[in-house]
Amino acid sequence: MKILPIVAGALVFAACSGSQTRPDGVPLGSQPDAGVAAPVVKEPTPAPPASAASRAPEPQKPSEPPLMPDQPFRNGRPEPVQRAAKFDAPVPIERKLKNGARVLIVPNHSVPLVAVEVRLLHGVDAVPIAKAGLAELVADAVLEGTRKRSAEQLARDIEDIAAHLTSSAGNESTAVHLNCLSERLPKGLDILADVVTQPAFRPADVERVRTLRLARLLQKQANIGQLAADEARRLMYGADHPLGQPDSGTPAIVQKIQRREIAAQHKAWWVPNDSVIAVAGDVDPDEAMKLLERAFASWRPRPMPELELPPPRPAGKRFISLVEKPSATQSQVWVVGPLFPARDPDAVPLEIANNVLGGVFTSRLNLNLREKHGYSYGVFSALQLGRLSGNFRAQGGIIAKSTVPAAAEYEKEIAAFASGDMTEDELRRARDTYIRTLPSQLETSDAVASAMANLVVLGRPLDYYKTLPDRAQALTREQVVDVVKKWVKPESWPVVIVGPVGDARAELEKLGFGPVEKAAVPP
Amino acid sequence: MQRTLLAFVILAAGAARAADPEIQFEKHVLGNGLTVILSEDHRLPQVAVDIWYHVGAANELAGRSGFAHLFEHMGFSGSRHVQPSSWKIFEDIGSRAGAMVNGTTNFDRTNFFEVVPGAELPTALWVEADRLGYLLDTLDEVKLKVQRDVVSNEKRQSYENRPYGMADLKICDVVFPKPHPYYGCVIGDIAEIQAASVDDVRNFFRKYYGPNNAILAIVGDFDTPQALELVKKYFADIPRGPDTQVTDIAQPQLSSVVKERFEDKLAELPRYVLVWNGVKQYAPEEAAGDVLAYILGSGKTSRLYRSLVVDKKIASSVSADDNTFALGGWIEITATATKDHTVAEMQPSVQAVIDDVRRRGVTAAEVERAKANIVATKVRSFERIGGFGGKADLLANYQTYLGDPGWFPKDLARYRAVTPDEVKAFAEKHLVDDRRLELDVAPARSAK
Numbered sequence: 001m002k003i004l005p006i007v008a009g010a011l012v013f014a015a016c017s018g019s020q021t022r023p024d025g026v027p028l029g030s031q032p033d034a035g036v037a038a039p040v041v042k043e044p045t046p047a048p049p050a051s052a053a054s055r056a057p058e059p060q061k062p063s064e065p066p067l068m069p070d071q072p073f074r075n076g077r078p079e080p081v082q083r084a085a086k087f088d089a090p091v092p093i094e095r096k097l098k099n100g101a102r103v104l105i106v107p108n109h110s111v112p113l114v115a116v117e118v119r120l121l122h123g124v125d126a127v128p129i130a131k132a133g134l135a136e137l138v139a140d141a142v143l144e145g146t147r148k149r150s151a152e153q154l155a156r157d158i159e160d161i162a163a164h165l166t167s168s169a170g171n172e173s174t175a176v177h178l179n180c181l182s183e184r185l186p187k188g189l190d191i192l193a194d195v196v197t198q199p200a201f202r203p204a205d206v207e208r209v210r211t212l213r214l215a216r217l218l219q220k221q222a223n224i225g226q227l228a229a230d231e232a233r234r235l236m237y238g239a240d241h242p243l244g245q246p247d248s249g250t251p252a253i254v255q256k257i258q259r260r261e262i263a264a265q266h267k268a269w270w271v272p273n274d275s276v277i278a279v280a281g282d283v284d285p286d287e288a289m290k291l292l293e294r295a296f297a298s299w300r301p302r303p304m305p306e307l308e309l310p311p312p313r314p315a316g317k318r319f320i321s322l323v324e325k326p327s328a329t330q331s332q333v334w335v336v337g338p339l340f341p342a343r344d345p346d347a348v349p350l351e352i353a354n355n356v357l358g359g360v361f362t363s364r365l366n367l368n369l370r371e372k373h374g375y376s377y378g379v380f381s382a383l384q385l386g387r388l389s390g391n392f393r394a395q396g397g398i399i400a401k402s403t404v405p406a407a408a409e410y411e412k413e414i415a416a417f418a419s420g421d422m423t424e425d426e427l428r429r430a431r432d433t434y435i436r437t438l439p440s441q442l443e444t445s446d447a448v449a450s451a452m453a454n455l456v457v458l459g460r461p462l463d464y465y466k467t468l469p470d471r472a473q474a475l476t477r478e479q480v481v482d483v484v485k486k487w488v489k490p491e492s493w494p495v496v497i498v499g500p501v502g503d504a505r506a507e508l509e510k511l512g513f514g515p516v517e518k519a520a521v522p523p
Numbered sequence: 524m525q526r527t528l529l530a531f532v533i534l535a536a537g538a539a540r541a542a543d544p545e546i547q548f549e550k551h552v553l554g555n556g557l558t559v560i561l562s563e564d565h566r567l568p569q570v571a572v573d574i575w576y577h578v579g580a581a582n583e584l585a586g587r588s589g590f591a592h593l594f595e596h597m598g599f600s601g602s603r604h605v606q607p608s609s610w611k612i613f614e615d616i617g618s619r620a621g622a623m624v625n626g627t628t629n630f631d632r633t634n635f636f637e638v639v640p641g642a643e644l645p646t647a648l649w650v651e652a653d654r655l656g657y658l659l660d661t662l663d664e665v666k667l668k669v670q671r672d673v674v675s676n677e678k679r680q681s682y683e684n685r686p687y688g689m690a691d692l693k694i695c696d697v698v699f700p701k702p703h704p705y706y707g708c709v710i711g712d713i714a715e716i717q718a719a720s721v722d723d724v725r726n727f728f729r730k731y732y733g734p735n736n737a738i739l740a741i742v743g744d745f746d747t748p749q750a751l752e753l754v755k756k757y758f759a760d761i762p763r764g765p766d767t768q769v770t771d772i773a774q775p776q777l778s779s780v781v782k783e784r785f786e787d788k789l790a791e792l793p794r795y796v797l798v799w800n801g802v803k804q805y806a807p808e809e810a811a812g813d814v815l816a817y818i819l820g821s822g823k824t825s826r827l828y829r830s831l832v833v834d835k836k837i838a839s840s841v842s843a844d845d846n847t848f849a850l851g852g853w854i855e856i857t858a859t860a861t862k863d864h865t866v867a868e869m870q871p872s873v874q875a876v877i878d879d880v881r882r883r884g885v886t887a888a889e890v891e892r893a894k895a896n897i898v899a900t901k902v903r904s905f906e907r908i909g910g911f912g913g914k915a916d917l918l919a920n921y922q923t924y925l926g927d928p929g930w931f932p933k934d935l936a937r938y939r940a941v942t943p944d945e946v947k948a949f950a951e952k953h954l955v956d957d958r959r960l961e962l963d964v965a966p967a968r969s970a971k
Contacts, residue, residue: 067660067729074652081641111544112902113902113903155823211861211862212840215792218792222790361621374672429615437619440638
């Protein structure tokens with residue numbers, strides 16, 4: 001297979017911190033809650049910046065006649081042409097299986113492919129903190145054999161029909177995602193249902209899953225972005241909350257999780273009455289229902305355990321949480337703060353506003369940290385909104401020696417943003433980007449299936465994407481600014497720094513962000 | 524000055540299977556030599572504009588490794604009418620840098636692409652034409668210095684600070700030793716990047732960035748006659764560049780076993796890498812090589828996975844790749860250990876897999892499985908109009924290397940024709956024991 005490893009791009013993609021990363025550092029995708037297994041759009045991490053410290057030579061005038069005469073029609077950006085097409089975002093057809101599973105279908109016959117995502121509506125949230133990493137192990141282990149298929153047979157059956165089958169656990173849901181040629185859908189669904197409902201968890205397969213997961217946890221130690229993400233989780237949820245635990249647990253815990261615990265977790269939470277199945281692509285809805293009923297006939301509803309989730313306990317004060325990492329040549333600087341669940345009406349205005357601060361390449365944070373100061377390879381900010389809670393984070397990789405001044409620039413930008421400083425033109429731009437990039441986010445069947453499943457996880461209406469452009473368009477600057485002022489509170493938001501800080505710690509103390517505290521990183 | 528438009532229209536044709544997707548397109552060549560490929564796709568109100576220049580690291584001069592990529596960066600620094608940068612322009616019209624707007628350079632070609640709302644096609648063409656017609660007007664030492672540093676930092680970010688990154692770079696240097704222009708693995712040597720001058724940029728631009736060395740692929744929501752008029756408006760006046768000849772340099776051949784050992788302070792697990800000389804892209808053997816690589820190292824059915832990960836439990840990941848480019852290629856096997864296991868343990872197991880495939884060949888079932896997956900991967904690229912590896916790239920790629928944007932059915936056909944005997948023959952010929960590179964990457968034992 002071609003991998004084209006030898007491509008150098010103008011903007012280099014880096015793993016979203018907190019996402020799963022292959023040992024070689026290639027991002028595999030973000031958390032299921034943001035669209036599992038789909039080739040979702042990742043934050044661009046731009047190429048490294050100019051070194052501000054170097055002395056720039058005097059500007060030179062071009063020394064020779066231009067290649068082309070000037071042509072006045074080239075002055076200024078051209079007017080758009082008329083295109084009738086308005087984006088008609090998908091609204092799924094809703095059905096229900098006899099076993100109670102909700103089914104959402106978006107037919108699209110343009111390419112002979114179908115994506116099917118079974119989404120269980122719990123994930124890491126349903127794991128006690130002493131078992132952190134269990135949800136991810138269950139997601140790994142279901143792909144390693146079923147009662148009627150050995151691990152080897154299962155792999156062969158999937159590859160024989162050229163399907164992709166992936167599984168992963170997120171904060172509040174777990175996804176098993178199938179992509180196959182539409183002509184192989186019956187077989188594909190047979191395999192998908194087998195994996196979801198009849199995993200065998202044979203001891204040898206469980207041990208392999210454990211070994212591979214431990215290898216990834218080991219490699220994670222070299223990834224300062226993932227370490228920053230873990231610390232951010234702890235600061236936003238508290239050490240006694242399931243979502244406050246390190247992503248995929250710790251080696252000490254994963255080492256000890258029993259096979260029977262994996263089976264029990266699956267039995268308790270992988271139930272049709274707490275799931276949604278999203279289908280997108282080249283399939284007829286009635287045909288899809290017939291195939292799904294047949295494939296999932298043996299999946300019976302079961303009563304679920306009571307889940308008593310403690311409320312998140314965000315740090316609630318400004319300080320610097322430091323993870324010293326002497327071997328790194330960069331540092332990660334993050335600012336994190338608690339927000340609200342995805343259903344909150346403030347979500348759309350704040351997402352739009354975030355495009356002004358750090359949502360895109362030409363947002364303020366990146367223009368300042370990368371373009372103006374050359375401290376960073378790219379600084380971005382994002383909202384992560386879940387079913388029950390949500391957070392803000394600004395994050396970036398910083399050239400180690402610039403860590404302290406970079407942190408000061410984050411503060412400057414976020415404070416100005418929090419005060420409501422935003423022009424009409426900035427808002428227009430932020431809103432245009434928000435509305436006009438939507439089609440590309442829903443381009444593939446994989447992306448549509450994951451997005452539809454996500455609507456259910458987050459409690460959003462099924463016409464969410466269809467109405468989104470109009471809702472975004474209707475917002476005034478005052479409304480947007482009010483929402484920013486209501487929620488963006490850097491004076492009580494902690495800063496996470498992971499890197500080779502060393503002696504610069506004293507300088508950090510002088511920034512006025514409160515005390516510098518050594519993070520309590522679990523083993 | 525209005526140029527005559529030399530137009531010829533080809534519709535995609537060929538013996539495809541019923542389920543294979545088809546791309547309808549038109550191909551035109553402007554008077555200045557610009558090849559234009561237009562393919563309407565109205566699923567989304569978006570249009571992908573993707574321009575390929577047939578120039579890459581292969582065209583670099585001695586002492587200027589990394590230059591083609593540095594030049595690509597200069598392409599994003601604004602041009603006479605596009606200020607301050609194309610990033611800004613595209614984010615002004617509702618696109619987004621990264622997956623939707625970007626550029627890439629490899630050994631043989633450079634591309635710039637954007638996905639924008641269909642109504643904004645004029646802006647995309649205006650930016651691309653300005654890059655081609657007016658880039659040098661605003662080029663100066665200041666801009667160049669910025670990008671020299673950006674690219675130098677990119678190397679640090681993407682290779683020097685990534686686990687196993689430096690070992691990856693070693694492969695090009697051994698398989699394509701100096702003075703071969705593939706030396707440096709596109710990203711190049713920081714000292715040579717820093718040595719690049721404004722004159723170097725001007726000369727490179729004049730030589731390789733003419734419309735006659737470019738392929739413009741437009742895919743998405745547009746009206747073909749209107750799009751063609753817009754292309755003519757923005758591109759037809761740009762003068763033809765010199766005729767460029769595709770460089771043809773014999774592929775250097777390893778003459779013995781080369782062993783290298785690395786200490787990698789970012790790696791946590793040992794890695795073993797084997798590399799052999801391979802074949803050029805679209806060579807008759809390429810399809811068999813891809814099928815072999817799939818059988819050896821792709822997915823959980825692969826022979827390396829079954830042996831090293833499942834049976835012996837000594838590796839945490841394995842891969843096999845048949846890398847092919849215009850001037851040559853290499854076959855690569857990689858195995859990364861599990862905790863507490865070593866390269867010395869993995870080496871005989873990897874060798875046993877290679878010995879077996881050479882001696883006994885592969886099964887028909889393995890070949891069919893590999894072919895189905897290779898074909899499906901190509902079909903999946905039809906889902907996106909542009910970006911990294913969508914339909915626009917597919918069309919531009921076939922045109923750049925084969926002169927035929929409609930080569931897709933033939934591409935599928937050559938994979939479907941591969942036989943087990945051809946796969947065995949490829950392994951016997953290329954996976955030899957006495958001419959290969961063996962890399963042993965060891966985690967450095969230092970403070971983490």
